[in-house]
Amino acid sequence: MEKKEIRSFIIDKLEIRKSDDNNSMTVAGYVTKFNTRSKLIWGEFYEKVAKGAFARSLEENIIKALWNHRSDFVLGSTKNGTLRLKEDDVGLYFELDLPNSTWGKDAYESIKRGDVDGVSFGFYVRKDKWEYIKEEDVYERTLLDVDLFEISPTPFPAYPESEVAKRSLEEFKKEIKNEKDLDLRKRKLSLELELI
Template sequence: MKQVHKETRYLKAEQLEVRSGAEGEETRTVTGYVVRFNQRSSLIWGEFYEKVAKGAFARSLQENTIKALWDHKSNFVLGSTKNQTLRLWEDTIGLRFELDLPNNTWGNDAYESIRRGDVDGVSFGFNVRKDAWTFLSEDDVYERTLVDVNLFEVSPTPFPAYPDSEVNQRSIEAMPIESREQRRLKKEKLLFELDLLAI
């Protein structure tokens, strides 16, 4: 059975907005895009670029209860699609969200940090159901397109949520690509064999 890895991606939000409710209302809503479709990421782990295809979240939006967490911490839940305090939908640009923050300690902290601009990114946690890989020979890297992902959480967060380098290497080894190091060794072996043939 194929092991499924949790992956997270961080994106600096271009327009993470905070709205307060009308006079006398306590609702504070954060809005923005979790991810924009078909926009190439920065280089991940030095091995590949990534982009998300339109429709990649459609199945999750129909089937899953998705949580909004404060900086990926499951004990600091900010909202949920189950009770509509988190609303997610795909439009022509990307996966958009609206999040009504709770009136508790971490909800108040999130509101203030986002309002001040200290927290200006959104990260999302997912498993890959279907992806497509293309080798970009001119850049000597791959480009991964996420076609269908199992989305289970989104998080306003101040920092990228990539795992440490040891986990990165294990993650790359589990992917259906050759690392740069593997390609380098293969090329060296081929050149050595060509040298032997020339003797």
């Protein structure tokens, strides 16, 4: 039987957005960065996540956002789009629209104040690789393919290099506009190349 595992990551910056018009509260950042070492796990080994380790889960799974791994405090879900996840060149990025509930508001406030600055994830291992690092007399595990089922804001993360950025809604809209402009330029260039 597969063993359920949970990993927590420290967050340098947590992106917080609040819209006054509809009272929505959104937090965002990286669940993990690829190829970055965790803290020493159980005093026995280091761990890192390879790029692509979440790809299958993102296609196949309904993934929940929980408050500190508590299934009685559901903050969002990929099923209804309140949790959005994507792998990029840096790591596994998330955006989470918190619920307009007591625990959603409490989570938003704790994250905003910086009391909770970590993100964790729950998974089953499909494929991994182990390596002995002789110079350090320790093992290093690389997660190659995991069955991701939840992410959680948490106060006690295991991966110190994870990052979440704090920015305003205006900065976020500007970034999205820049991404759309870049995408438009790429499509235009592609069409121009086809005509040549």
